[in-house]
Amino acid sequence: MLHALLAWLSSIATGMIETMGHWGVFLGMLIESACIPLPSEVIMLFGGFKAEEGLLTFWGVVWAGVFGNLVGSILTFWIGANGGRQFLQKYGKYVLINEKHIHTADRWFAKYGDWAAFFGRNLPVIRTFISLPCGIARMNFWKFTIYTFLGCIPWNWALTYAGFKLGENWHAIEPYTKPVSYGILGLLILGILYFLFKNIRTRTA
Helix, strand or coil: CHHHHHHHHHHHHHHHHHHHCHHHHHHHHHHHCCCCCCCHHHHHHHHHHHHHHCCCCHHHHHHHHHHHHHHHHHHHHHHHHHHHHHHHHHHHHHHCCCHHHHHHHHHHHHHHHHHHHHHHCCCCCHHHHCHHHHHHCCCCHHHHHHHHHHHHHHHHHHHHHHHHHHHHHHHHHHHHHHHHHHHHHHHHHHHHHHHHHHHHHHHHC
């Protein structure tokens, strides 16, 4: 089921690039940064392959990915800052999130948010969603923008370079990236389950 879904999303990503070129890379990475799990690995690897073929340019692919990420991240940050906080304050109680948790997140992002925005951009799965909590915690917008922009460069360059070097064998790197993505997703799920278990036990104690 999950494999079929990923294959379908990958076909959408490659189709966008086949049809729109650099703009397809830009749009795909914008979508990926807006909490929609379009696989950035596929987008940038395939873009690098197309650059190797001469149909796109290497740096055109890199910067299309970076600015697509940046625009998508800013949109998601804005949603988090303008609606996400109120949503959690109203409905968070149904998933055991209270005002104390929100204030704790505020303090954490005030202290570590810069680096979370930077390093989060270089971690599969996390990079797709990191902008939303940054917005909900109302991290300084300009710091968020700068660290997001800088954090997007290594990821997009590395994947484009790998796709460029592998050429038509760009798929060969996917078996190495998927286990990392699944591992991080598993850790996130375990963290959420631990949070829920801890709060349920506190309420019933």
